[in-house]
Amino acid sequence: MTKEFQRADGRGIEDIRPMKAKVGIIPNADGSAMFSFGGTVAIAAVYGPGKMHPQHSQNPEKGTLRCNYNMLSFSVTDRIRPGPSRRSMEISKITEWALEPVLMLKNYPNMVIDVHIHILQADASTRCAGINAAALALAHAGIPMRDMVSSVSIGKLDKQLVVDVDKHEEDWEEGEGATDIPITMTSGENITHMQLDGKIDNGELKKVLELARKSTKKVYEVQKKALKDSLNTGK
Amino acid sequence: MKTPRTTGNRIIEYLNEGKRFDGRALGEFREISIETDISNKAEGSARVKIGKTEVVVGVKIDVAAPYPDSPNKGNLMVTSELLPLSSSRFESGPPKFPAIELGRLVDRGIREGKFVDFEKLCIKEGEKVWSVFIDIYSINDDGNLLDAAGIGALIALKTAKLPKYDEETGKVLYGELTDENVPVSKDVPIITTIHKIGDSVIADPTLEEEDVSEVRVTIGGSCEGKVFSMQKGGSGMLSVEDMHEVLDFAEKARKDVFSKIEKYFK
Numbered sequence: 001m002t003k004e005f006q007r008a009d010g011r012g013i014e015d016i017r018p019m020k021a022k023v024g025i026i027p028n029a030d031g032s033a034m035f036s037f038g039g040t041v042a043i044a045a046v047y048g049p050g051k052m053h054p055q056h057s058q059n060p061e062k063g064t065l066r067c068n069y070n071m072l073s074f075s076v077t078d079r080i081r082p083g084p085s086r087r088s089m090e091i092s093k094i095t096e097w098a099l100e101p102v103l104m105l106k107n108y109p110n111m112v113i114d115v116h117i118h119i120l121q122a123d124a125s126t127r128c129a130g131i132n133a134a135a136l137a138l139a140h141a142g143i144p145m146r147d148m149v150s151s152v153s154i155g156k157l158d159k160q161l162v163v164d165v166d167k168h169e170e171d172w173e174e175g176e177g178a179t180d181i182p183i184t185m186t187s188g189e190n191i192t193h194m195q196l197d198g199k200i201d202n203g204e205l206k207k208v209l210e211l212a213r214k215s216t217k218k219v220y221e222v223q224k225k226a227l228k229d230s231l232n233t234g235k
Numbered sequence: 236m237k238t239p240r241t242t243g244n245r246i247i248e249y250l251n252e253g254k255r256f257d258g259r260a261l262g263e264f265r266e267i268s269i270e271t272d273i274s275n276k277a278e279g280s281a282r283v284k285i286g287k288t289e290v291v292v293g294v295k296i297d298v299a300a301p302y303p304d305s306p307n308k309g310n311l312m313v314t315s316e317l318l319p320l321s322s323s324r325f326e327s328g329p330p331k332f333p334a335i336e337l338g339r340l341v342d343r344g345i346r347e348g349k350f351v352d353f354e355k356l357c358i359k360e361g362e363k364v365w366s367v368f369i370d371i372y373s374i375n376d377d378g379n380l381l382d383a384a385g386i387g388a389l390i391a392l393k394t395a396k397l398p399k400y401d402e403e404t405g406k407v408l409y410g411e412l413t414d415e416n417v418p419v420s421k422d423v424p425i426i427t428t429i430h431k432i433g434d435s436v437i438a439d440p441t442l443e444e445e446d447v448s449e450v451r452v453t454i455g456g457s458c459e460g461k462v463f464s465m466q467k468g469g470s471g472m473l474s475v476e477d478m479h480e481v482l483d484f485a486e487k488a489r490k491d492v493f494s495k496i497e498k499y500f501k
Contacts, residue, residue, distance in 0.1 A: 086335050086338075086339060087339075089332060089335055090332075090335065090336060090339055093332050093336070094466070096470070097467065097468060097469060097470055100470035101470060101471060101472040181465075186472065189474065189475060190472040190473065190474050191467065191472060191473045191474070191475065191477075191478055192467075192472045193467055194452070194465060194466075194467045194478070195465055195466045195467070196462060196463075196464055196465035196466075197343060197347050197463075197464055198347060198463065199347065199349075199461055199462075199463055200461065200462050201460055201461060201462070202456070202460045202461070202462055202482055202483070202486050203460070205462060205482055206479060206482075209475050209478060209479075210475075213475060
């Protein structure tokens with residue numbers, strides 16, 4: 001690791017931006033949460049488990065987890081057209097895959113659990129913030145979970161690995177450019193989600209996984225505290 | 236029809252002993268066969284079969300305005316359709332998630348792998364650039380459409396020629412191809428999808444194997460050990476050690492696939 005590598009906001013290479021997490025932010029929902037990494041803010045709400053409609057979509061073998069990830073039109077510099085895009089549909093599915101391994105969907109035949117995720121403010125790593133908020137909202141809704149999942153992005157800026165990529169870093173162009181690697185792990189250290197865009201050596205990915213293992217632990221602590229705090233305040 | 240559970244269980248039992256129904260080794264691909272120029276209206280096209288799985292890929296090229304954030308670069312758009320003709324599981328109508336994901340994974344493999352030199356596709360900065368459309372259609376789905384689509388896209392691009400363009404009228408003269416190739420790199424980014432089923436890691440799944448798989452990782456990379464794109468799919472999970480195995484497996488699979496399609500890139 002090069003000591004002289006400076007991140008624009010002065011963070012150390014393994015530092016995550018200040019995280020905030022809060023559950024119980026939407027009274028109507030069965031479970032809800034907010035999670036932020038610095039300037040990236042996600043909120044999530046869980047409705048269900050409830051009966052799946054239409055009836056032909058019901059699965060008698062296991063319940064369905066249905067996630068919907070959406071960026072609010074004003075969450076980025078150039079307004080984005082409201083409604084689903086190919087990108088947001090993919091992130092919705094990725095989020096389902098990230099969460100499903102820790103849920104016991106076999107206990108909910110013919111039912112559906114809806115998770116709505118919205119990005120209020122985007123400064124990169126929005127899918128990670130969304131997954132963290134969604135996992136908290138599921139726990140807050142009292143849905144039995146085998147484990148918590150925690151998500152963080154690992155970046156490679158030129159040759160330097162960093163934790164929790166922000167927008168400035170995502171657009172890195174010097175040297176080998178930016179490689180963005182969002183990863184989600186259970187606290188039991190299993191990978192439930194991993195994506196990558198950029199260029200990296202196969203061997204270096206092992207270092208990335210190690211960094212993710214360390215960093216998702218930090219996210220997990222923040223999530224755990226948020227859940228405990230909600231009990232103390234009686235919400 | 237979805238694979239019956241008894242068949243699925245038997246597939247897993249077999250895999251746990253390192254065996255597959257069709258006798259292949261865990262990392263072994265079915266036979267890959269390729270045909271190029273399957274449509275004379277397309278600027279480039281290919282048909283790829285992996286065993287009984289078949290896709291056709293066409294490249295159409297147009298002149299368009301560049302995106303505001305890349306005024307000196309050509310455009311690339313990859314879409315895919317899973318045709319009802321290719322399987323009783325697919326329905327007509329707007330593309331559903333599997334078709335969208337297929338297009339996006341192929342797009343990222345090519346884009347992040349820097350296979351196309353987009354700056355060379357610029358005609359006049361900020362005004363006119365070549366716009367490349369890659370369209371993928373499934374013809375028969377017997378598993379692993381993704382890897383077939385990736386190979387098809389690479390070969391269709393490699394064989395594509397730019398059409399003639401009349402600068403004065405601003406019209407593309409389709410049907411009159413130039414000798415100019417789409418500027419592609421010598422380093423070919425290959426996409427392979429590795430599944431973990433039971434305790435076994437496999438490449439090139441059949442449809443039945445896909446049905447019992449709960450985790451897959453699609454990895455785009457070079458034969459020299461670089462990785463450009465990755466996406467874990469499915470509702471299962473992988474340990475860190477599993478992921479190491481998957482990464483190494485994918486690297487071998489890329490080399491294997493490349494050796495079979497190498498002649499198209501000379």
